[in-house]
Amino acid sequence: MTPDELRSAQKLTMANPERLRLLARLLTHPEGRCTAEDLVLRAAPEDPRPGGPEAGDLPQGVAAARAAADVEEHLEALVAVGLVAVVGPMPSDAALYRVSSRGIARFGSAALAAPRYPGEATLDARDHDALLDRLVDTLAVTFAANAGAGTVDRLVRESYSALNRQVQSSEQVPALTAWLATDRLAAMTEVTHGSPRDVLFVCVHNTGRSQIAAAVTRRLAGDRIRVRTAGTRPVAEPDTMTETVLARRGLDGLIEFPRELTDDIVRTSGVIVTMGCGDACPVFPGRRYLDWPLDDPAGRPIEEVERIVDDITARVRALVAEIDAADEPAAAAGVAAGFAIAASGVASSDIAPAEPVAADGTFGAEQQRGWLPRLARRPWTVVTTALGARGQRKAR
Numbered sequence: 001m002t003p004d005e006l007r008s009a010q011k012l013t014m015a016n017p018e019r020l021r022l023l024a025r026l027l028t029h030p031e032g033r034c035t036a037e038d039l040v041l042r043a044a045p046e047d048p049r050p051g052g053p054e055a056g057d058l059p060q061g062v063a064a065a066r067a068a069a070d071v072e073e074h075l076e077a078l079v080a081v082g083l084v085a086v087v088g089p090m091p092s093d094a095a096l097y098r099v100s101s102r103g104i105a106r107f108g109s110a111a112l113a114a115p116r117y118p119g120e121a122t123l124d125a126r127d128h129d130a131l132l133d134r135l136v137d138t139l140a141v142t143f144a145a146n147a148g149a150g151t152v153d154r155l156v157r158e159s160y161s162a163l164n165r166q167v168q169s170s171e172q173v174p175a176l177t178a179w180l181a182t183d184r185l186a187a188m189t190e191v192t193h194g195s196p197r198d199v200l201f202v203c204v205h206n207t208g209r210s211q212i213a214a215a216v217t218r219r220l221a222g223d224r225i226r227v228r229t230a231g232t233r234p235v236a237e238p239d240t241m242t243e244t245v246l247a248r249r250g251l252d253g254l255i256e257f258p259r260e261l262t263d264d265i266v267r268t269s270g271v272i273v274t275m276g277c278g279d280a281c282p283v284f285p286g287r288r289y290l291d292w293p294l295d296d297p298a299g300r301p302i303e304e305v306e307r308i309v310d311d312i313t314a315r316v317r318a319l320v321a322e323i324d325a326a327d328e329p330a331a332a333a334g335v336a337a338g339f340a341i342a343a344s345g346v347a348s349s350d351i352a353p354a355e356p357v358a359a360d361g362t363f364g365a366e367q368q369r370g371w372l373p374r375l376a377r378r379p380w381t382v383v384t385t386a387l388g389a390r391g392q393r394k395a396r
Helices: 003-013 017-027 036-041 053-057 060-080 101-113 128-142 149-166 170-189 209-224 240-248 263-267 302-325 328-336 339-343 389-395
Strands: 084-087 096-099 195-203 226-231 269-275 288-291
Touching (some): 003 060, 003 101, 017 036, 017 060, 017 101, 017 170, 036 060, 060 084, 096 101, 096 209, 101 128, 128 149, 128 170, 170 263, 195 209, 195 302, 209 226, 209 240, 209 269, 209 302, 263 269, 269 302
Parallel strands (some): 195 226, 195 269, 269 288
Antiparallel strands (some): 084 096
16 A cells, blocks of 8 residues: 555545544543543543434443444554554453554544534634634543643643644644643643653654654553653654654554653653653652663664664563562563563564564464554555454444
8 A cells, every 4th residue: 555545545534523533532531542432431521422323222331332332443443544553462352542643643633623522513623723722621621630721721832832843734733732731731630640650761852762662662561551752852753764663563653743851741750761861851759760771763774773673672571571570460460461472582573563574564464353453564655554354344
């Protein structure tokens, strides 16, 4: 599939307004990732029947189950075209989904403009003031227990101004504001500040080393570890070569847009891993600080980037195993969830996708239940997709 064909497939997939609503709910979820059932529960309060028009005639449990199944089908269609990614090490009946950086950039503003519930007006995606007003309204409800409407409004406007200076395309700014403001509010209102299961990866530009570490951690640990990244001097876009290598391992959907290092995300993190950013990271008592001396992948040939990814993968695997070992119940849950990969001796290039990866970076045909294959692509060159029969049926 060529880049143009992929864009066409994405537009066709997003023609369904329900998928725009789901993308908006994912984009403004405090955890940054959630299950299909959670998205059903997070339907707008004004929407009395999130399961659909016919749900009102069904028993509550049946309607909720049907709604969750419909939402999961929509989400898997979004996964198939690279707009949403699955978090975690293995297939699950309760898969965790997160919006990919491409999903935010290409359809995030349209998702914010779409009606949150039947009967609400569709906004003009070019009207940033209206989009921000709706975003403030949404987040004020989400964080009502911990933040006042004034605080939410201030942080949303502050994030918008910062991104306006950083991002080249103004069309993306409202969607990126939703992502950044949601995460900053979650960090500010987090009850367990400094938890060892909140990990922050920091490098200079937040496009290479920290993104690689975050993607690998999200794949290995799933929902057991909350991952954030930041840069002391973030740039406008993720590094293309880093994305290419991560795509070959099925991890490119688990990176995020570069963001500036702020006190709130440092304060909420229990483990801060720095990679070449020196003393620029603020220090808070009670946190664990690690420094990984790693080469910057920017501008390097693909073979060297592969080596850097292997190095980071080994370090992340050891860190996740150490965090799990410090909490025996969590460690037991991790083994039950498939974290035995950390001690299996499998090559680092094999840990990323649930499916086998061929030498050319494409995925094998054998699929496990509950998953669609990841997009194996090289940015702006060749896009390869491999959908199992079940995935093809659901993607329609």
